[in-house]
Amino acid sequence: MTLEYDLLVVGGGINGAGIARDAAGRGLRVLLCEQHDLAQHTSSASTKLIHGGLRYLEYYEFKLVRKALQEREVLLRSAPHIIWPLRFVMPHDANQRPAWMIRAGLFMYDHLAKREILPPSEGANLARHDAGQPLKGDYRKGFVYSDGWVDDARLVVLNAMDAQERGARILTRTKCISARREGDIWHAVLEHQREGGVQQEEVRARAIVNAAGPWAARFAQAVPQAKSGRSLRLIKGSHIVVKRMFDHPYAYIFQNPDKRIIFAIPYQEEFTLIGTTDLEYHGDAGKVEIDAAEIDYLCDMANRYFKRQIGKEDVVWTYSGVRPLLDDSAENASAITRDYLLECDDAGAPMLNVWGGKITTYRKLAEEALAMLAPHLGASSQSWTAGAPLPGGDLEQPGKMVARYDFDAYLRKFQARHPWLPAELAHRYARSYGSRVEQIIGQADSLAALGEELSPGLYEAEARYLVQHEWARSADDILWRRSKLGLHCGPQHRGRLEAWLASLPDHATL
Template sequence: MNTLLECDLLVVGGGINGAGIARDAVGRGLRVILCEQHDLAQHTSSASTKLIHGGLRYLEYYEFKLVRKALQEREVLLRAAPHIIWPLRFVMPHDAGQRPAWLIRAGLLMYDYLAKREILPASYGLKLDQHAAGKPLKGGYRRGFVYSDGWVDDARLVALNALDASERGARIFTRTKCTAARREGELWHATLENEEDGRIQVQARAIVNAAGPWTAQFADAVPGASKSYGLRLIKGSHIVVKRLFDHPYAYIFQNPDKRIIFAIPYQDDFTLIGTTDLEYTGDAGKVEISAEEIDYLCDMANRYFTRQISAQDVVWTYSGVRPLLDDNSSNASAVTRDYLLECNDSGAPMLNVWGGKITTYRKLAEEALAILSPRLGLKAPSWTADAPLPGGDLEQAGKLVRRYDFARFLAAFHERHPWLPSALAQRYARSYGSRAERLLKGVTGLADLGEELAPGLHEVEARYLHDVEWARSAEDILWRRSKLGLYCRPQHVERLQQWLTERNPS
């Protein structure tokens, strides 16, 4: 099969930046095609620390502009997707051997006031011996600080951006690689390839290179697509252990090497600990945690928690490569998390996306369209700042005062589906928001959910993820569209994969 498709914008890369740009562009009236060589968010965008945050530690590197931009985006995103993004309070125990208390307090005050806050409360000091967050800690930590940021289901954020783009008219091709691109006058001629469709020829007026760790590689492969920048590939790894504490607070720990790690409540039953920062030179698609990284994260957590952990306590790990803009920093932790957009105008434009972080993806997309719009004769204004992502419109018949009032949404969802077990109702509401009603259309009891293919995963949900959210493998469903893999045994994975294969016999 050799198909010819025409579009205004071809986006190469299905991580958060590519999906965000595709959504913004199609919402302004452009014809958009997005291709991703693997699954959506399969690499960097599902391997974050799951935070929507300003980056408190970046203040030490004088990244005030980046921190302010990220802080401004926190509440924009909290309103856009309150089902998968929510406020999280962080406790920072004060280690007398590290940064002085006055410096931390000054930094937190700056963090509070660099951007307007309506949802997130301000920081304050606390006595750990009088606070729930102090109980899991060693007795030497008596003083601490509390501040606010946000939690995000990062892989679902990507999927929802792609879904919104698709529903607005974009064509999303997963497991589809852009194998060639060449300019001919004012058009790009690109070749996409996948197993299902074979070769797809695309004519596009512009290309966005949002290939993440492969951005430089893709730019180098396109004739005449010169580039002025490069990437630093920094590996970040995380570990997951059984729950270390019962309260809803997360921790940020200062360590002797001047780095910080987070310990975060995760999927109800677990604690997420990360991250590392290491230069990486291998295959970006095959990054894995090392034994040394596991030991490092355990050791850093053990400095603070009474309950000690080791490699034997780790139930899951994940690693990703952050494609950071190369700013010649000697320290991997100091490499800027800001982004740079470079447009090559030797004929049809190609926009390279260098760097970035998940918190600022929407702003990055907005700036990308500001660059491309005059080149494409587009005058449509920006629109995503006030637009909810799929499932994020939680208002229901006037019952909810605010779009981001998830607790009231969940209560109403329970009332409409009293037959759903509480844990399953909570997960459906959190994962799909208002779209959970589409998931459950025609379902009036547990039997209607179909076979339980894996713990907590019924056929109705698996079918929705396959038909609507591009899930094609057990890994797609168990580790990106959800984290149900934490509860699965090999036979569950095998059964789910068998079920998916029956739906896609090719």
């Protein structure tokens, strides 16, 4: 039997998951297919910031920056467990941008959009400021401003969860191998990768959204009758992770001689995340990796500022991804616009192509996509996602956005309910799952009641929840995308987790 949907979304990154959620919330029958795991590529390889993009002001991207700044606090309230405020310190280098230019940029950054949660920017005497201690003595003056941090891969999963809970069908390890338009209906063939082999399924949909990220141009070109002359530029961004370089809660933004900036950010309690690079990429988007020159570049840029010097031997983990940016003919990869374009081919059944974008503006992108599709599908034109929490984000009242941002108050209440949980584990659970953590703990009243410890900090109860509710099927899904516990485990732990996953009775059909 061929199943019928209102909307087929191709791509399980942040844009595809956000569109599926918005569409399902408007009552549409939605199917999302992702060829690999949710957020396996670009959407888990970001610098993990919810930010306006301070440096984009230099490229006169005022509209994009304003849009992103407006979204910061919407997202902070919708998912206060996985998104939180972060203060950034910018040491002033007199050989780079002049102080007056930075002050002017920060003034605009503070005032382009309304702020209620995030404090304004300010100057800082780094000789006395906590964030000045790890820096070389040359840096005595700086600036401090606000943005947000996000667990990017979990943000994608939470959007997919909300979509499913509103009626959407979410298929991972499922590739759309063909689509043809016949009048007002799309006929698509999906290919499921399962333990038992490859299975095919044909579905019909009244509209398709091409949110395939780095593969969007290829998908559009492969669809008969589809009209699109757009091209993407794939820009490689790589990050390194080293042991913690400072003990305070601030992050850094460093200006570099090549006019680029890099960030140094507190990461997973024990580490520092440093990135990113910006390089044209022409290889396989599914197999992107950092190279030695990028590691050297990031170490060198950090070493310009920090007293503690680092090299490749200090790197404990790296990750890379490609950003599919709309080709605007900019010569410098850093200057290519991070804005998005939605292109709807409605010569028959609509096909909406998503070009470009950034994680901060995904919700707005989805809202605009549905505004374009709603008239064709008879869906509600009423936007709704700005006022609805993501799963686990209702920390104060079930089903409601938080009225004020106070994660620490929620954590204290959670720890009081479960005093047997070690403080570090309680914090990670609350941060990762918010109010949904009670589904993991259930009636447990001890660590032993959570089951076997499959790898350091990972108990069976959590792993089972990730399999049953978050589409986790492999060790990498759990250790690197649903969590970052891979930073703390060795090959023996990974093997134990893989054996546990293989032992599940329905593993082949998950």
